[in-house]
Amino acid sequence: MTVGEWVRGQVDAWRTTPRTILDTAGRSAPNPAYATAARAASSALRTLAGHLGIPLDEVGPCVTCHAYHHRYGTGGRPLCQACHAAALDRVRRRYRRAA
Ligand SMILES: [Zn+2]
Numbered sequence: 001m002t003v004g005e006w007v008r009g010q011v012d013a014w015r016t017t018p019r020t021i022l023d024t025a026g027r028s029a030p031n032p033a034y035a036t037a038a039r040a041a042s043s044a045l046r047t048l049a050g051h052l053g054i055p056l057d058e059v060g061p062c063v064t065c066h067a068y069h070h071r072y073g074t075g076g077r078p079l080c081q082a083c084h085a086a087a088l089d090r091v092r093r094r095y096r097r098a099a
Contacts, residue, residue, distance in 0.1 A: 002067060002082075003047070003051055004048065004068045004080055005065075007041075007044045007045060007047075007048045008061065010037075010040050010044035010045075011041045011044070011061075011068070013037050013040070014034075014037040014038050014040065014041035017033055018034065019031060020034075045059055048068055048069075052069070054073065054075075055073070057072065057073075058070055058071065059071065060072055062079055062080035062083050063078045063079060063083075064079055064083040064087075065082070065083055067080050067082075
């Protein structure tokens, strides 16, 4: 698992955790797990930004596999390194066939 895939898991866990829960009386109450998951996702994103040496707002998900990587700003790409390499490989194979 890459760091980007780990961050994707943390963010997915946060986005799929319900914001509120029902108590025994049926009243809606804030879900403590939501705050925990939000903190974990935020810290994961900050860890990745530090790992890549880029500002936090340049981190974003890959359009193909949704792993987090350097997406925005100078040197940012829509595809992560693995998907970019796979896409280049497909293009090269297509070019070889056509030539
Ligand atoms: Zn990717």
